[in-house]
Amino acid sequence: MATSSALGGWLHRVTDSDVWWSFKSSPMTVTAAAVTFFIVAVAFLSPVLAPHTPFDPATLSLSDGLKPPVLVSDDGDWTFPLGTDDQGRDVLSSIMYGTRLSLEVGLASVIFAMVLGIALGLVSGYFGGTVDAVIMRVADVQLTFPAILVALLIDGVVRGLISVQRHDEIALFVIVGAIGLSFWVSYARTVRGSVMVEKNKEYVQAARVIGLSPVLIMIRHVLPNVTGPVLVIATLNLGLAIITEATLSFLGVGLPSTEPSLGTLIRLGNELLQSGEWWITVFPGITLAALVLGVNLLGDWLRDALNPKLR
Amino acid sequence: MLAFILRRLLQSIAVLLTVGLVAFSLFRYVGDPINAMVGQDTTMEQRDELRTKLGLNDPAPIQFARFIYNASRGNFGLSYRTSEPVGRLILERVPATLELSFCAAIFILFVGVPMGVYTGLYPQHWSSRLLQAVSLFGVSLPPFLVGILLILIFAVSLHWLPSFGRGETVQLGWWTTNFLTWSGLKALILPSITLGLFQLTLIMRLVRSEMLEVMRTDYIKFARARGLTNRAINFGHALKNTLVPVITVFGLQLGSLIAFAVVTETVFAWPGVGQLFIQSVQFSDIPVMAAYLLLIGLLFVVINLVVDLLYSAVDPRLRGGGSVRVAGH
Numbered sequence: 001m002a003t004s005s006a007l008g009g010w011l012h013r014v015t016d017s018d019v020w021w022s023f024k025s026s027p028m029t030v031t032a033a034a035v036t037f038f039i040v041a042v043a044f045l046s047p048v049l050a051p052h053t054p055f056d057p058a059t060l061s062l063s064d065g066l067k068p069p070v071l072v073s074d075d076g077d078w079t080f081p082l083g084t085d086d087q088g089r090d091v092l093s094s095i096m097y098g099t100r101l102s103l104e105v106g107l108a109s110v111i112f113a114m115v116l117g118i119a120l121g122l123v124s125g126y127f128g129g130t131v132d133a134v135i136m137r138v139a140d141v142q143l144t145f146p147a148i149l150v151a152l153l154i155d156g157v158v159r160g161l162i163s164v165q166r167h168d169e170i171a172l173f174v175i176v177g178a179i180g181l182s183f184w185v186s187y188a189r190t191v192r193g194s195v196m197v198e199k200n201k202e203y204v205q206a207a208r209v210i211g212l213s214p215v216l217i218m219i220r221h222v223l224p225n226v227t228g229p230v231l232v233i234a235t236l237n238l239g240l241a242i243i244t245e246a247t248l249s250f251l252g253v254g255l256p257s258t259e260p261s262l263g264t265l266i267r268l269g270n271e272l273l274q275s276g277e278w279w280i281t282v283f284p285g286i287t288l289a290a291l292v293l294g295v296n297l298l299g300d301w302l303r304d305a306l307n308p309k310l311r
Numbered sequence: 312m313l314a315f316i317l318r319r320l321l322q323s324i325a326v327l328l329t330v331g332l333v334a335f336s337l338f339r340y341v342g343d344p345i346n347a348m349v350g351q352d353t354t355m356e357q358r359d360e361l362r363t364k365l366g367l368n369d370p371a372p373i374q375f376a377r378f379i380y381n382a383s384r385g386n387f388g389l390s391y392r393t394s395e396p397v398g399r400l401i402l403e404r405v406p407a408t409l410e411l412s413f414c415a416a417i418f419i420l421f422v423g424v425p426m427g428v429y430t431g432l433y434p435q436h437w438s439s440r441l442l443q444a445v446s447l448f449g450v451s452l453p454p455f456l457v458g459i460l461l462i463l464i465f466a467v468s469l470h471w472l473p474s475f476g477r478g479e480t481v482q483l484g485w486w487t488t489n490f491l492t493w494s495g496l497k498a499l500i501l502p503s504i505t506l507g508l509f510q511l512t513l514i515m516r517l518v519r520s521e522m523l524e525v526m527r528t529d530y531i532k533f534a535r536a537r538g539l540t541n542r543a544i545n546f547g548h549a550l551k552n553t554l555v556p557v558i559t560v561f562g563l564q565l566g567s568l569i570a571f572a573v574v575t576e577t578v579f580a581w582p583g584v585g586q587l588f589i590q591s592v593q594f595s596d597i598p599v600m601a602a603y604l605l606l607i608g609l610l611f612v613v614i615n616l617v618v619d620l621l622y623s624a625v626d627p628r629l630r631g632g633g634s635v636r637v638a639g640h
Contacts, residue, residue: 137325137329140326141326141329141330144326144330144608144611144612144615145570145607145608145611146567146570146571148570148571148573148574149570149573149607152573152588152589152592153592153600153604155592156591156592156593156595156597156600157337157341157595157600159592159593159595160337160341160595160597161341239451243453246453246455247453247454247455247574250453250455250574250577251455251573251574251577251589251592252589252593253589253592253593266455266456266459270459270578273459273462273463273467274467274474276467278463278467281459281463282463285456285459285460288453288456289448289451289452289453289456292451292452292453293447293448293451296447296450296451297447
């Protein structure tokens, strides 16, 4: 009973808040949220929902290859509503699994960049001095380059260090690491700025006087006060991370074709584009665009909603 | 003013040296330069001898100095993949990338700025709202997807324009140009649009918000009160004052344009530096990667420096301290 009223109270707090009100009053944001939620839900339920298991070679048959989508052609087959690729894989199922992979890579790299950036930002802002100077100069140099070039470079270096087969096995981790390392700067700068403001306030001084360790002060007292801006950057970065992963996979340096994300699917389909089999490329492309647009709209809204100056 | 220029110069050199250090570490420690030069049957003694001869046993700072010295003269060693000098490989492909980026820049300026002015002057008109919505979509579309879409429409369905390569080119000394043949010009259209579209939406949104800002100011009201024509007010007074930030952002975006050519060149099989870089990443061709890193680093540092100096020349308030920096994504 106690828990249900606590839950009710929490729900009431949410529905009474300014953020909820600004969410409700923007039809575009509600639509974006619905589209994003739909894509995410379908992607994560793909093992249950997908009509086929596209990357199990035993279930494929070449005679099903290159079937067009049902709605545009009489040659279509309702078993494969969005058609099939040259291997006879169902495009719809491939998209569902691929979206899941794209989302996983996007989320993982944003979390990686966030943890790294927050840690470096906290250290940089709290201790200052040489540590701060070194971290911030590295950030400056990295900001000189577009994120995608940094990610490409990291990927190329890893390829130089390990063999090709090993690379395919750990491609997922390499790409998460590469994207994460190319996005940490904005978190570090934001957190550093907030920490420099917070660390001179009385509550931090008090914590220091009672003898808490710097790590504890940073995590327990400073960090909660800088989460707002970090959350906004993370949402805006998610769209960018998904695009970056798709671009890397499209360029052939991301996820291998045995484990395709949306970008890999688009690259594979692109090879067949010239002969007119457009559906293998276009449907994953539409999914990618819708997902990124939805996430970006949510990020824009969150930035405005959490910014008190705009109210 | 002189102190400001000197400080910015020193900062730029420090950034370049850091980039150089990264490139050098890649070059020296990630791949083994000896492995790329000799066959399988070379003995360990012969390898050691070669190592000493090439100075690979010298202390790291000396090797670094030598690397920077060689790089400044355009000598980046041999490509692991093709065994050709990296300097020549890159030089051969520079014209393709520069011509593509130039066309994209022209496209951005001559389409983006007028669109921004229009949507800024008539923000309530339905066509402005439409452009605004489309531009939001443009920011969310990955560039490679735009390229594929354009190929699908204009090359595969309509057969109007070629979908890959540079078409016929004309050799002018070491420079190969697209501008002198019909097929070369046609080949430029789709890649330039693909490359420019993202920045186009950026510039359009920037001009729009700047125009909205300027049109509210008092001197525009006075200009109207003086009975000037709309044309004189819009272009002579308003647009002129929006151009300073636009030029800055555009300048900073030029570097990103050349960097993002990597993606466009892959989609359109455009034989430029970006395609070379992607191939070198796939084959882990470290010397090419190191050289590309240095070149792009130099490009960005020079652009940042020029923009900073221009800015301080235009706006004296900036001479005291901070610098303008925009991250390219």
